[in-house]
Amino acid sequence: MKRxxxxxxxxxxxxxxxxxxxxxxxxxxxxxxxxxxxxxxxxPVSNIQLKDTDNDHGHSVTLSWExxxxxxxGLNNVIxxxxxxxxxxxxxxxxxxxxxxxxxxHVDVGSKEExxxxxxxxxxxxxxxxxxxxxxxxxxxxxxxxxxxxxYGQWFNTGRVPVLIFVACFLALTLxxxxxxxxxxxxxxxxxxxxxxxxxxxGRATEMGKPILYVLGLGTAADIATIASYTILGRVxxxxxxxxxxxxxxxxxxxVMTVAQETVKASYADAGRPDSYKEDMVYFVTQxxxxxxxxxxxxxxxxxxxxxxxxxxxxxxSLILAETGALAxxxxxxxxxxxxxxPFFVVACxxxxxxxxxxxxxxxLGREPLLLGSLKAQDYAKAxxxxxxxxxxxxxxxxxxxxxxxxxxxx
Amino acid sequence: MNIxxxxxxxxxxxxxxxxxxxxxxxxxWPFSIPxxxxxxxxxxxxxxxxxxxxxxxxxxxxxxxxxxxxxxxxSYAIAEQAFRKKLRVIFVTLSQNGPxxxxxxxxxxxxxxxxxxxxxxVFYPGREIKNGIDYVFLGYKPxxxxxxxxxxxxxxxxxxSDYYGTPxxxxxxxxxxxxxxxxxxxxxxxxxxxxxxxxSYGQGRYNFPLALGMTGVMGADYYPYLNSGQIFGIMGGLLxxxxxxxxxxxxxxxIDGMRIQVYAHIVIILFIIIGNIGFLVSRRKQG
Amino acid sequence: MKRQLPLFLVLIFGLFxxxxxxxxxxxxxxxxxFLLDWIYIxxxxxxxxxxxxxxxxSWDKIKHKRQNWQYSIVTLTGLFAMIFFGFNYFRDFFNxxxxxxxxxxxxxxxxxxxxxxxxxSLLAFFIASAAYRAFRARSLLATLLLISALIIMLRFNxxxxxxxxxxxxxxxxxxxVPNLAAKRAIxxxxxxxxxxxxxxxxxxxxxxxxxxx
Numbered sequence: 001m002k003r004x005x006x007x008x009x010x011x012x013x014x015x016x017x018x019x020x021x022x023x024x025x026x027x028x029x030x031x032x033x034x035x036x037x038x039x040x041x042x043x044p045v046s047n048i049q050l051k052d053t054d055n056d057h058g059h060s061v062t063l064s065w066e067x068x069x070x071x072x073x074g075l076n077n078v079i080x081x082x083x084x085x086x087x088x089x090x091x092x093x094x095x096x097x098x099x100x101x102x103x104x105x106h107v108d109v110g111s112k113e114e115x116x117x118x119x120x121x122x123x124x125x126x127x128x129x130x131x132x133x134x135x136x137x138x139x140x141x142x143x144x145x146x147x148x149x150x151x152y153g154q155w156f157n158t159g160r161v162p163v164l165i166f167v168a169c170f171l172a173l174t175l176x177x178x179x180x181x182x183x184x185x186x187x188x189x190x191x192x193x194x195x196x197x198x199x200x201x202x203g204r205a206t207e208m209g210k211p212i213l214y215v216l217g218l219g220t221a222a223d224i225a226t227i228a229s230y231t232i233l234g235r236v237x238x239x240x241x242x243x244x245x246x247x248x249x250x251x252x253x254x255x256v257m258t259v260a261q262e263t264v265k266a267s268y269a270d271a272g273r274p275d276s277y278k279e280d281m282v283y284f285v286t287q288x289x290x291x292x293x294x295x296x297x298x299x300x301x302x303x304x305x306x307x308x309x310x311x312x313x314x315x316x317x318s319l320i321l322a323e324t325g326a327l328a329x330x331x332x333x334x335x336x337x338x339x340x341x342x343p344f345f346v347v348a349c350x351x352x353x354x355x356x357x358x359x360x361x362x363x364x365l366g367r368e369p370l371l372l373g374s375l376k377a378q379d380y381a382k383a384x385x386x387x388x389x390x391x392x393x394x395x396x397x398x399x400x401x402x403x404x405x406x407x408x409x410x411x
Numbered sequence: 412m413n414i415x416x417x418x419x420x421x422x423x424x425x426x427x428x429x430x431x432x433x434x435x436x437x438x439x440w441p442f443s444i445p446x447x448x449x450x451x452x453x454x455x456x457x458x459x460x461x462x463x464x465x466x467x468x469x470x471x472x473x474x475x476x477x478x479x480x481x482x483x484x485x486s487y488a489i490a491e492q493a494f495r496k497k498l499r500v501i502f503v504t505l506s507q508n509g510p511x512x513x514x515x516x517x518x519x520x521x522x523x524x525x526x527x528x529x530x531x532x533v534f535y536p537g538r539e540i541k542n543g544i545d546y547v548f549l550g551y552k553p554x555x556x557x558x559x560x561x562x563x564x565x566x567x568x569x570x571x572s573d574y575y576g577t578p579x580x581x582x583x584x585x586x587x588x589x590x591x592x593x594x595x596x597x598x599x600x601x602x603x604x605x606x607x608x609x610x611s612y613g614q615g616r617y618n619f620p621l622a623l624g625m626t627g628v629m630g631a632d633y634y635p636y637l638n639s640g641q642i643f644g645i646m647g648g649l650l651x652x653x654x655x656x657x658x659x660x661x662x663x664x665x666i667d668g669m670r671i672q673v674y675a676h677i678v679i680i681l682f683i684i685i686g687n688i689g690f691l692v693s694r695r696k697q698g
Numbered sequence: 699m700k701r702q703l704p705l706f707l708v709l710i711f712g713l714f715x716x717x718x719x720x721x722x723x724x725x726x727x728x729x730x731x732f733l734l735d736w737i738y739i740x741x742x743x744x745x746x747x748x749x750x751x752x753x754x755x756s757w758d759k760i761k762h763k764r765q766n767w768q769y770s771i772v773t774l775t776g777l778f779a780m781i782f783f784g785f786n787y788f789r790d791f792f793n794x795x796x797x798x799x800x801x802x803x804x805x806x807x808x809x810x811x812x813x814x815x816x817x818x819s820l821l822a823f824f825i826a827s828a829a830y831r832a833f834r835a836r837s838l839l840a841t842l843l844l845i846s847a848l849i850i851m852l853r854f855n856x857x858x859x860x861x862x863x864x865x866x867x868x869x870x871x872x873x874x875v876p877n878l879a880a881k882r883a884i885x886x887x888x889x890x891x892x893x894x895x896x897x898x899x900x901x902x903x904x905x906x907x908x909x910x911x
Contacts, residue, residue: 057724113565116589153723160720174897224892254748283755284748287507290477290817302766315603316628323824337888339881340632347832355884356891370903378894385886423827430826445856476811477818511806553741557734631873650854676851682830690834
């Protein structure tokens with residue numbers, strides 16, 4: 001009986017042993033060799049440098065270190081580093097991130113929201129340590145604790161100095177040319193056919209006794225193209241009021257509509273005809289792109305305006321509007337800074353203002369020294385940009401990289 | 412007016428008629444055409460394919476019904492690929508009529524994922540995808556730039572609750588998901604300027620991997636962003652969608668619509684050639 | 699005073715916008731976000747004004763039986779029908795989305811979607827007609843444009859075999875080199891124009907948007 005029991009025990013062992021070995025092999029991601037001999041631990045990272053992250057709103061610390069001697073050399077068993085953070089040198093340390101082998105730095109960014117579990121309070125001490133990890137989770141090396149370091153926000157973003165210099169130079173240039181223009185200097189600006197056509201088109205509408213349709217586009221009130229468009233609308237409305245022609249301004253954005261109403265109303269008052277202004281000249285249609293197009297197209301085909309003016313931001317609807325206007329036989333003047341839409345307007349309209357010409361239109365229409373001066377400054381700034389691009393092109397080709405670095409702007 | 416003058420100045424209604432005819436004929440007569448895959452589309456497919464179960468992707472359904480023909484196939488193909496791989500998806504829309512689009516897409520994809528299917532030789536058993544567990548639809552808010560910036564701080568700032576009124580904090584999938592840091596990538600399907608805002612206010616400020624799906628007209632404008640590395644992939648128009656459907660081995664309306672587009676292009680090219688023959692011969696006669 | 703106050707506000711907030719760009723501090727961010735919130739508020743009030751404007755113009759047309767006044771009835775009916783069905787009367791009235799209402803969804807799926815898709819489809823016809831008229835070999839430059847257009851369009855054509863690969867490469871070169879160079883030139887001009895316009899508005903040089911030359 002005892003012998004039988006021993007035999008049974010041996011049998012169980014014989015069956016269970018390979019299974020147990022297989023189980024161990026499956027559990028461990030390490031190879032068979034590793035299971036036999038434990039691999040040696042890699043060297044830890046050294047010289048951990050901590051600093052508050054530059055040019056940010058706080059809640060962030062930047063770490064840099066010298067990589068483990070076994071990262072890409074020596075034992076060559078490092079697969080990455082784990083960044084751990086604590087509020088005291090004794091811990092408890094919490095894992096913040098993992099970075100791959102070869103990394104020398106990491107930016108530990110926390111949330112600024114107090115309600116967030118990731119919230120990282122400013123002006124308190126933080127301590128960091130970096131764990132060098134290998135394929136075997138049990139084999140790793142911890143660095144010494146570095147710290148304390150405090151995170152805080154900055155009051156000036158030094159990464160944006162190039163922008164500041166550019167804006168300051170451009171402002172100085174603008175003020176200089178405005179002063180020159182005020183002093184009576186004759187500033188030449190090349191003629192723009194599209195601008196000259198505006199007056200002609202208003203005259204034509206008056207002769208035909210038909211209204212002018214002014215489309216401000218799909219931009220919001222904050223888009224520069226829309227702001228430029230208000231300016232042109234103001235001047236068109238003034239002329240329209242003087243000539244007693246009809247004006248139709250269907251709007252896509254309610255805020256744009258409100259500003260456009262004020263613009264047109266004030267222009268009628270300036271022209272000395274406040275009574276001719278009617279509330280329904282400028283009206284809201286819809287904020288749905290193609291429903292808006294359908295409404296404007298309907299107006300074009302029913303009211304047959306003598307002139308259609310499209311100024312502002314336009315997207316896929318540009319060609320549908322312009323082709324319908326052409327079908328209705330209207331004179332069409334367009335202007336947009338949306339590059340993709342410019343070809344469509346060029347094909348289907350009589351005159352097109354390309355890109356910045358839209359912004360310059362008000363200076364052309366008014367020919368005021370103040371506005372012409374700013375236009376001249378723009379030209380000189382453009383020449384400056386071309387010069388800088390040329391210098392950069394030459395220097396980069398001769399291997400001088402430093403020049404490029406000066407224009408780097410941080411986010 | 413001789414024949415060449417006529418060729419030069421055809422009434423636009425002839426062009427309209429021929430385009431309509433070729434669209435209708437190729438629509439009712441089904442045949443397949445080969446599709447070449449481009450790197451910029453493959454990059455998106457490979458990115459999603461490499462993600463692990465449970466990872467979160469963010470899909471911006473930023474288009475209205477007008478762009479549905481081009482953009483719906485893209486969002487369907489990507490969302491289905493994600494759900495089949497058991498990824499989790501956050502849907503948002505910054506387009507006014509986008510909620511209807513997103514809602515329709517979620518309904519249709521849910522139905523499709525219920526069925527057993529094999530894609531690229533891998534069998535995926537059908538499963539039920541659940542709101543709040545497999546996906547969240549945050550809904551719509553106006554002023555896209557502000558919403559994109561707000562979500563960079565916390566999804567809960569612009570969207571305290573999801574589209575169906577459930578507070579984000581009580582949605583299981585959103586536990587610990589604060590902002591873009593917790594999503595693997597953002598893919599925006601855009602028919603307007605929202606794509607620019609995702610690039611400048613989203614990727615530019617919060618530095619997440621961004622890919623774009625857009626209408627064919629817009630496509631060419633966004634290649635510079637691909638070259639500069641601001642976006643990692645781009646799908647332009649029906650062709651981009653058809654390429655994605657082919658990569659995902661999930662043929663749908665884009666592959667079906669490609670034959671119409673290819674033949675419509677051929678008709679346009681023929682009209683351009685006719686116009687030029689007329690123009691050149693007339694000019695020679697005059698000159 | 700009526701014009702001085704808006705100009706003063708534009709100056710203050712415009713300068714704040716410039717200065718804020720250079721201050722990354724949390725307090726400056728908070729102020730910026732606080733101001734951005736106002737856009738939501740103004741937007742909502744402006745939308746109400748917009749709808750009021752649409753209703754007034756449409757009602758005026760119907761009342762005076764102006765030309766094509768029947769269309770205004772359709773506009774107002776559509777507006778009110780969508781608002782009416784936008785609520786869910788049988789479940790959670792105040793906390794439910796429009797698409798949970800069967801009628802709202804039906805209108806959206808079966809009216810809005812087909813109508814809007816149709817409008818966008820018109821573009822195919824207009825592009826074809828515009829391409830026919832625009833791409834003519836009138837001059838050397840126009841001929842270059844014509845050839846480029848043909849290459850870009852043909853690159854999508856799957857029947858061209860190995861020629862298609864060349865077309866694809868040429869098309870990408872056209873898009874990435876000459877096209878991008880021209881676009882960048884326009885973008886630089888637009889960028890400078892934007893800065894100039896912003897400065898003009900902030901400094902009160904450009905004030906035609908207030909109705910004053």
